[in-house]
Amino acid sequence: MGDIAVWLVVALVGIVLALAAWRFFGLRSRGTTVVLRPLPASGTHGWRHGLVRYEGEELRYYKLRSLAPVADVIFDRQALHLASHRDMSAREASFMAEGSRIVVMEHGNEQWEVAVDMRTEMALRAWLESAPDVRQERPNYRVLKRRITHLRRR
Structure with a gap:
């Protein structure tokens, strides 16, 4: 159960970082x-x-x-x-x-x-x-x- 929670947290952090990177690099250069x-x-x-x-x-x-x-x-x-x-x-x-x-x-x-x-x-x-x-x-x-x-x- 502990391994699943760790992987869920890692996946959530990865999603947040991907959104931040897309928002920063994808929008910043075109606005x-x-x-x-x-x-x-x-x-x-x-x-x-x-x-x-x-x-x-x-x-x-x-x-x-x-x-x-x-x-x-x-x-x-x-x-x-x-x-x-x-x-x-x-x-x-x-x-x-x-x-x-x-x-x-x-x-x-x-x-x-x-x-x-x-x-x-x-x-x-x-x-x-x-x-x-x-x-x-x-x-x-x-x-x-x-x-x-x-x-x-x-």
Whole structure:
């Protein structure tokens, strides 16, 4: 019985290490580093380091300290828009990259703040502005089905 428990622990540690390696090496090289937090928030609470990837009509956010094989937050291109921006506070500047500024995004009825550099903000703005009008798009039934099943799991 003791040998089985040891092997189960070794297998579990191996799975965790494999997920960490995939997350670190697989995502890190193919994304843009950002710092994100949901609003309302106060002070410096709620900021999470991670990276974003543009995948079709979705902006996917992966937390730096997460081992999940899927995105932690998914923003739909048609529901996302940039509301405003602001400079970092002195306390925020202590743990964010120099030259970053805070962009307030609205996604449906949620608000988020994301700390980005100038190039990342331009890329995000260009990606949003280049989206085709909703009236011109044909519905992708696979994406709709995935969204419905994702909402049911919440």
